[in-house]
Amino acid sequence: MAGKRAQRTTGTQGPEGAAKVTISEIAREAGVSVPTVSRVVNGRSDVSPGTRARVEDLLHRHGYRRRPGAPGARAALLDLVFNDLDSPWAVEIIRGVEEVAHEQGMGTVVSAIHDRAGAARQWMTNLRARASDGVILVTSMLEPGPGLHDELRRLGVPLVVIDPAGSPATEVFTVGATNWAGGMAATEHLLGLGHRRIGFIAGPPRLLCSRARLDGYRAALDVGGAPVDDELIVPGDFYHESGFTGTNRLLDLDEPPTAIFAASDQMALGAIEALRQRGLRVPEDMSIVGFDDLPEVRWSSPPLTTVRQPLSDMGKLAARAVLDLARSVEPASPRVELSTELVIRASTTNPRRV
Structure with missing residues (x-):
């Protein structure tokens, strides 16, 4: 698992009794996400050199010092959200996301909304509590409309959508197939x-x-x-x-x-x-x-x-994209479609002549 994560909202008192500065304030001034600042604070390697230098300079100027690790501090996490999980199709997506998360020393939280009343609201409450580094939605009824996107942006959590159910907001990165x-x-x-x-x-x-x-x-x-x-x-x-x-x-x-x-x-x-x-x-x-x-x-x-x-490659691409967004690396295109391929086996033949 990844190392301990710094608290998102509090730092320590700066030099000579200066007011405390928060990670959120550092992120806003640096023009990056809260998870990116957290990675720099924790010494993680998955931040571009330019971004790391900018954030470290601000941390130094503001006299930010990491607070001693609190009991129960969380490891880095990705949230993967489906409408349902009762399909081998979902397992293949999970396999791809989990492979990338494992490479990065991260955990994966898998959720299913099931179209239940209040399920989306409960998921968002849980997301706030675990301070996720990124969210991947998969053909979910939890569509990335303005409300969801604004809330995730406020939390500093990037969003990627696999096989969007409808037309997502133009600023949302999507992964699909042809x-x-x-x-x-x-x-x-x-x-x-x-x-x-x-x-x-x-x-x-x-x-x-x-x-x-x-x-x-x-x-x-x-x-x-x-x-x-x-x-x-x-x-x-x-x-x-x-x-x-x-x-x-x-x-x-x-x-x-x-x-x-x-x-x-x-x-x-x-x-x-x-x-x-x-x-x-x-x-x-x-x-x-x-x-x-x-x-x-x-x-x-x-x-x-x-x-x-x-499917597995779609999961991998989505995971890498959401991690790039967390590092303030914008994708070259907001829409990516991976190629499909016809696989001919024994269930098709010429029609029977009567």
Whole structure:
């Protein structure tokens, strides 16, 4: 773990009885965040030389001396906030963030809001108490609007968002994947196999990534000269049950699809189970494509064709970005999208000829 952290709000009396100066005041004068000053005070190495020199000069001029370590002083922490944690998808994000935090000698606090009344307010109360060095929000209903962003800025805590649910404030750094391109690649793959009626099980419409995958699906059909049939597009929520339900809905159509593109791997696995219960085989009777490339889908029966998004890398990038912001290093761009990749396995083939 990292060394002890200086108190955020109090210093010691300066030379010749001068008034106390606080870390917050030093940070304001230096034009950096409170965590950055705290790192300098604690002798941490993760501060740029120029920033360190500026802060140390102010500390010296104001006669700041670190107060003796108080019992229970906290180690450096990153806050990682999800809406839900009941998905292997979340585990991959956590894996990436934790790797960077471990490299930096930091701890990671993982929270889930679960859309519960008062949960966001309680999380903010807890955040103030543990004096986090940075916050990463992941497709959370706790959206980085003016209220949240202003409060985090007041606390000197930088913010990064992975897969924003809506359009975040322009000053918020975001990390995502090329969801539109991934949706197009999955659909083009099925079209290339000869499928013309391709069902689509959508994700939650409130999420930008869901809408981008649907738009990619529609674009591929349009480019490929296949009709966009709205009855082939069914709602889902990224979880197994909605994939199961959506597949049954597609199979009950007068003219069912010959292939299904599910906007998440979990929904794709739900689709495979729905087909199994109806005595249909994958891919002989129905081709299936997912999205995410979770570790488990390599071992599904059959192994799943899917669009890989680099979830762990997204977590790493977000963690490094929030630490850079804490050191007053601004990102080159406020938006970063990592590339997706189509991974072809055994769940897709040419449509069966009747």
